[in-house]
Amino acid sequence: xxxxxxxxxxxxxxxxxxxxxxxxxxxxxxxxxxxxxxxxxxxxxxxxxxxxxxxxxxxxxxxxxxxxxxxxxxxxxxxxxxxxxxxxxxxxxxx
Amino acid sequence: xxxxxxxxxxxxxxxxxxxxxxxxxxxxxxxxxxxxxxxxxxxxxxxxxxxxxxxxxxxxxxxxxxxxxxxxxxxxxxxxxxxxxxxxxxxxxxxxxxxxxxxxxxxxxxxxxxxxxxxxxxxxxxxxxxxxxxxxxxxxxxxxxxxxxxxxxxxxxxxxxxxxxxxxxxxxxxxxxxxxxxxxxxxxxxxxxxxxxxxxxxxxxxxxxxxxxxxxxxxxxxxxxxxxxxxxxxxxxxxxxxxxxxxxxxxxxxxxxxxxxxxxxxxxxxxxxxxxxxxxxxxxxxxxxxxxxxxxxxxxxxxxxxxxxxxxxxxxxxxxxxxxxxxxxxxxxxxxxxxxxxxxxxxxxxxxxxxxxxxxxxxxxxxxxxxxxxxxxxxxxxxxxxxxxxxxxxxxxxxxxxxxxxxxxxxxxxxxxxxxxxxxxxxxxxxxxxxxxxxxxxxxxxxxxxxxxxxxxxxxxxxxxxxxxxxxxxxxxxxxxxxxxxxxx
Numbered sequence: 001x002x003x004x005x006x007x008x009x010x011x012x013x014x015x016x017x018x019x020x021x022x023x024x025x026x027x028x029x030x031x032x033x034x035x036x037x038x039x040x041x042x043x044x045x046x047x048x049x050x051x052x053x054x055x056x057x058x059x060x061x062x063x064x065x066x067x068x069x070x071x072x073x074x075x076x077x078x079x080x081x082x083x084x085x086x087x088x089x090x091x092x093x094x095x
Numbered sequence: 096x097x098x099x100x101x102x103x104x105x106x107x108x109x110x111x112x113x114x115x116x117x118x119x120x121x122x123x124x125x126x127x128x129x130x131x132x133x134x135x136x137x138x139x140x141x142x143x144x145x146x147x148x149x150x151x152x153x154x155x156x157x158x159x160x161x162x163x164x165x166x167x168x169x170x171x172x173x174x175x176x177x178x179x180x181x182x183x184x185x186x187x188x189x190x191x192x193x194x195x196x197x198x199x200x201x202x203x204x205x206x207x208x209x210x211x212x213x214x215x216x217x218x219x220x221x222x223x224x225x226x227x228x229x230x231x232x233x234x235x236x237x238x239x240x241x242x243x244x245x246x247x248x249x250x251x252x253x254x255x256x257x258x259x260x261x262x263x264x265x266x267x268x269x270x271x272x273x274x275x276x277x278x279x280x281x282x283x284x285x286x287x288x289x290x291x292x293x294x295x296x297x298x299x300x301x302x303x304x305x306x307x308x309x310x311x312x313x314x315x316x317x318x319x320x321x322x323x324x325x326x327x328x329x330x331x332x333x334x335x336x337x338x339x340x341x342x343x344x345x346x347x348x349x350x351x352x353x354x355x356x357x358x359x360x361x362x363x364x365x366x367x368x369x370x371x372x373x374x375x376x377x378x379x380x381x382x383x384x385x386x387x388x389x390x391x392x393x394x395x396x397x398x399x400x401x402x403x404x405x406x407x408x409x410x411x412x413x414x415x416x417x418x419x420x421x422x423x424x425x426x427x428x429x430x431x432x433x434x435x436x437x438x439x440x441x442x443x444x445x446x447x448x449x450x451x452x453x454x455x456x457x458x459x460x461x462x463x464x465x466x467x468x469x470x471x472x473x474x475x476x477x478x479x480x481x482x483x484x485x486x487x488x489x490x491x492x493x494x495x496x497x498x499x500x501x502x503x504x505x506x507x508x509x510x511x512x513x514x515x516x517x518x519x520x521x522x523x524x525x526x527x528x529x530x531x532x533x534x535x536x537x538x539x540x541x542x543x544x545x546x547x548x549x550x551x552x553x554x555x556x557x558x559x560x561x562x563x564x565x566x567x568x569x570x571x572x573x574x575x576x577x578x579x580x581x582x583x584x
Contacts, residue, residue: 014460016453017445029515030458036516037397043478050476054284054532055560062324076191082422091417092436
């Protein structure tokens with residue numbers, strides 16, 4: 001079982017705020033799902049290579065070309081930004 | 096149904112505008128009961144329909160899907176239309192561009208009636224996890240329509256759309272198709288471009304169609320496929336023959352594999368009975384049935400969930416309150432001590448995401464973190480390789496694999512919503528197709544009686560990679576035989 005401190009630490013790493021009174025609930029539900037994963041320890045995967053792309057497709061690159069979006073698309077992107085200033089996205093200070 | 100409507104459109108028996116109006120009227124009458132849609136697109140739908148009518152009037156050749164009204168799952172972007180993914184964090188998000196599948200459907204003049212409800216970010220198996228509303232199963236409104244594409248399934252089953260698009264990460268098209276008595280197809284991974292689909296788990300997600308018949312699903316599917324430069328994981332489609340032209344009604348000589356692991360003693364005897372009847376029908380239609388083994392399938396659920404959670408935690412990092420969507424930027428709503436950018440992240444995601452989404456993001460973050468990566472994610476990707484090997488071996492002997500789609504018919508509201516593990520178990524038969532990347536189709540194979548009602552249950556056919564033709568043809572043959580159109584031997 002995860003400790004409540006661990007739950008709080010995971011939440012911070014995941015950038016998900018959780019209230020103090022929610023810690024116990026998440027402690028229980030996260031732990032029960034993690035327990036469910038322990039079954040896999042029984043599988044021998046000694047020399048098995050992990051899956052990369054499931055149908056075996058190799059890395060593919062498109063031509064290194066600039067593709068301009070049309071004005072409507074650009075405006076649409078800007079309209080969705082919560083806070084803008086002088087054409088830049090505004091955020092709170094990092095530190 | 097689509098072909099019939101198409102013939103009526105080109106003969107002038109009906110107009111596209113009348114057809115669209117008819118569906119909008121059903122929506123008006125039924126929507127308060129079913130709750131399938133999150134956003135309606137009445138105005139643009141009628142405009143699109145007018146264009147189709149003009150083309151018919153001018154004598155232009157129109158596509159089979161032109162003028163046919165469909166519904167789109169609300170995690171697929173349509174330019175200028177609100178796209179929520181069933182989450183409050185995207186409550187005010189207006190998609191600035193069309194998903195590739197939408198561009199393709201627009202190019203053949205299909206009509207969009209609206210955007211349909213789903214479990215938040217497609218995480219769930221009952222659509223109860225939507226941040227907006229509950230969608231009812233039109234066949235029995237005390238039951239769930241399945242999920243996560245529950246709104247799309249309910250719209251078609253309730254007569255509120257001719258076809259619908261959903262997305263399938265672990266069964267989110269096939270399970271609701273099974274619960275609502277529809278046909279639903281999850282294509283081979285890479286068959287359909289994911290560009291413009293709000294990502295849940297990128298190595299599993301595929302967009303696919305719902306319809307009331309196999310032919311309808313084949314018609315829509317033909318118009319979705321193909322390589323797209325905007326999705327590097329999409330594949331060349333190979334041949335250009337539309338899938339509806341493969342539906343010959345002949346499955347003689349094909350071999351259907353039945354995995355013994357899927358038919359344990361725990362299987363509901365009512366489901367077993369319907370499945371056995373379906374197998375008998377396949378045999379009478381000339382197919383061979385062979386027992387096979389998918390020995391690693393018992394590990395499918397833990398492998399699936401480890402990979403899903405990992406990809407979820409990474410994919411949903413983009414919802415940060417900075418670029419779009421909900422942004423909690425004031426101290427009033429904050430439960431944090433800091434006043435920096437970190438506060439915006441923590442508050443926005445605490446308020447914007449629902450419980451299951453937060454749970455999955457945290458679990459994914461945990462299993463990917465230093466010290467646990469090897470034990471969870473890497474281990475899961477290795478077992479996934481063994482599961483794929485199972486399928487490669489099976490397909491040496493059989494042309495496709497058959498099982499029930501779901502271990503039970505549609506369940507009641509509230510039955511599983513409080514227990515994530517119980518909910519995860521509804522995906523037991525469907526996740527392996529996503530793990531292996533193979534195409535899989537659910538079609539109505541029979542009914543089960545419960546509370547005096549005949550509830551549908553789906554049969555699932557899984558095909559070889561990029562061989563949707565065979566499973567479509569087989570399910571179509573079954574359907575026509577079930578309806579008495581094809582006689583068995």
